[in-house]
Amino acid sequence: xxxxxxxxxxxxxxxxxxxxxxxxxxxxxxxxxxxxxxxxxxxxxxxxxxxxxxxxxxxxxxxxxxxxxxxxxxxxxxxxxxxxxxxxxxxxxxxxxxxxxxxxxxxxxxxxxxxxxxxxxxxxxxxxxxxxxxxxxxxxxxxxxxxxxxxxxxxxxxxxxxxxxxxxxxxxxxxxxxxxxxxxxxxxxxxxxxxxxxxxxxxxxxxxxxxxxxxxxxxxxxxxxxxxxxxxxxxxxxxxxxxxxxxxxxxxxxxxxxxxxxxxxxxxxxxxxxxxxxxxxxxxxxxxxxxxxxxxxxxxxxxxxxxxxxxxxxxxxxxxxxxxxxxxxxxxxxxxxxxxxxxxxxxxxxxxxxxxxxxxxxxxxxxxxxxxxxxxxxxxxxxxxxxxxxxxxxxxxxxxxxxxxxxxxxxxxxxxxxxxxxxxxxxxxxxxxxxxxxxxxxxxxxxxxxxxxxxxxxxxxxxxxxxxxxxxx
Numbered sequence: 001x002x003x004x005x006x007x008x009x010x011x012x013x014x015x016x017x018x019x020x021x022x023x024x025x026x027x028x029x030x031x032x033x034x035x036x037x038x039x040x041x042x043x044x045x046x047x048x049x050x051x052x053x054x055x056x057x058x059x060x061x062x063x064x065x066x067x068x069x070x071x072x073x074x075x076x077x078x079x080x081x082x083x084x085x086x087x088x089x090x091x092x093x094x095x096x097x098x099x100x101x102x103x104x105x106x107x108x109x110x111x112x113x114x115x116x117x118x119x120x121x122x123x124x125x126x127x128x129x130x131x132x133x134x135x136x137x138x139x140x141x142x143x144x145x146x147x148x149x150x151x152x153x154x155x156x157x158x159x160x161x162x163x164x165x166x167x168x169x170x171x172x173x174x175x176x177x178x179x180x181x182x183x184x185x186x187x188x189x190x191x192x193x194x195x196x197x198x199x200x201x202x203x204x205x206x207x208x209x210x211x212x213x214x215x216x217x218x219x220x221x222x223x224x225x226x227x228x229x230x231x232x233x234x235x236x237x238x239x240x241x242x243x244x245x246x247x248x249x250x251x252x253x254x255x256x257x258x259x260x261x262x263x264x265x266x267x268x269x270x271x272x273x274x275x276x277x278x279x280x281x282x283x284x285x286x287x288x289x290x291x292x293x294x295x296x297x298x299x300x301x302x303x304x305x306x307x308x309x310x311x312x313x314x315x316x317x318x319x320x321x322x323x324x325x326x327x328x329x330x331x332x333x334x335x336x337x338x339x340x341x342x343x344x345x346x347x348x349x350x351x352x353x354x355x356x357x358x359x360x361x362x363x364x365x366x367x368x369x370x371x372x373x374x375x376x377x378x379x380x381x382x383x384x385x386x387x388x389x390x391x392x393x394x395x396x397x398x399x400x401x402x403x404x405x406x407x408x409x410x411x412x413x414x415x416x417x418x419x420x421x422x423x424x425x426x427x428x429x430x431x432x433x434x435x436x437x438x439x440x441x442x443x444x445x446x447x448x449x450x451x452x453x454x455x456x457x458x459x460x461x462x463x464x465x466x467x468x469x470x471x472x473x
Contacts, residue, residue: 007453019233028306032183032220035169035222038222039154039169039171039179039218040122040179042097042151042152042216043095043171044104044119044121045119045176046092046093046106046117046129046143046173047120048093048117049089049114049115050091050113051088051089055189062237064296066270069335073379074131074461085426092175093112093287094168094171094172094216095214096104096214096215096224097153098251099151100217101147101151102151104129104142104143104145105140105141105143105216106143106301107139107212107214107227108134108138108140108141111134111143112134114127117130119143123146125148125167130143133257134257136198137197137198137262138198138242138250138260139195139196140250140251140254141254149193153402154224155224156223157225157229158223158245159202159226159243159246160243162202162243164189165186166186167186167220168186168220168226169218169219170207170218171206172212172216173211173215174207174209174211174212175211181258181275182206182208184205184207186202186239187204187298188202188203189203189243191203191354193230194320195214195230197322197329198326200326201229201230201242201347202217202225202226203239207239208228208231208239212239213239215227219259225238225239226243226247227242227244227420229241233411244345253455260329261333261356261357262333262356262357263328263331263357264297264328265291265304265328266296266298266300266355267290267304267310267427268290268291268298268459269321269324270288271288272287272289273285273463274286275463276461280309282357286311286320287309287311288309288343289307289321290306291306291458291460293305298354298355299352302339302350306459308341308342308343309341309343310324310339310340311338311342311347312340313327314329314331314337314338320370330353331354333354333357335446336353337351337354338351339351339352377403377409377464378410379404379411380404380405381400383400383432383433384397384398384421392419396423399430399454400430400432400436401422402416402417402422405417413464414462416462417457420451420454421454422436423459424450424454425439425440426443427452446465448465448466448473449466450462450463451463
């Protein structure tokens, strides 16, 4: 009897195991249809029209680029000036309703330069939309339509709780096909694509294509966790979304004030590379290196100096340089903060009150090629004369200007550029070419040169290791 009982128990256990496995598989791969039906009415298609101007003539000069000017003069002589024509361009994107009275989130690049914007709901209703506010820095925009009835608004989730491997759902208007649903997982977090100071994308393998921009990325609880924004050309299974926690702050400011106001401390910062860490005798490469301090700015008033390494802000550790601008921007102007910096191997805590981030234009340094070549580094440098100051728009009279960088040289690999003004080498001021030569000649093979250079309106540190002897007599 005992043996028979054992024989009967084993099949029962096997059958129960199979049933449990089947139920688990069924739950794991159950249809997403109910969730899609619930969420889709909150997603909209966006159609834009923009106007660009161009001359009627589209002929190419038979003489090449160098002959274009002569060809244009000849064309005008016989036919007169070419009239400008306006060309209408159509654009497509996605968006989603975050307020039942018709406020909509999308990407700035979807509506940028648009003269006409239409929002199409899932049921086919079309409404003209006006722009309430845009924020190019985060690539977000808020639109407003006047709906006939209350609209179904999305629920916001918490993107800080996202984990790699979490399931997500994207709904949008790829290639103008209308409401299209794709699903996948969170592939990575904290991605920087080099699009701006505030890059902090969520990466997903849920298919995102042109036209999905501005659409929502949902978790499986039906909450928006991201705004689909970018793809990599030629990439497959790689898409990027703005985390919703970033979007919520931006959208709130755009809706209420039409613009985004960010905190500002008035420093130019850069990453601490291994070469810079070695030059400054640092134990690690954490933090953000202060390359320049704005006169009269919050950091200047607090006592921040060029060469300081910012390692904490309000108790938040700065592991990498991009962490700092994103963290500062998350605070409102006027916020009182404490900043921990590393200076000459010692840590200091500085108190400061954040200012408001000003709008700034970028300046580009002109480039010329002239004079003395530093064979060991691959640089051409010369004293800054009044003529060079005027030609390159240089505000400094002290220092030397780099007027050529040899390809594949140490200087080129380190990132030095034509037009850079060398202000310091190894923390010693460079006033003229003689100072420059003395500093370069004093460095031995295997040692580092730490350049402080002015580049346009920015000041940056550049470190390079000397790998060949200075053979100049």
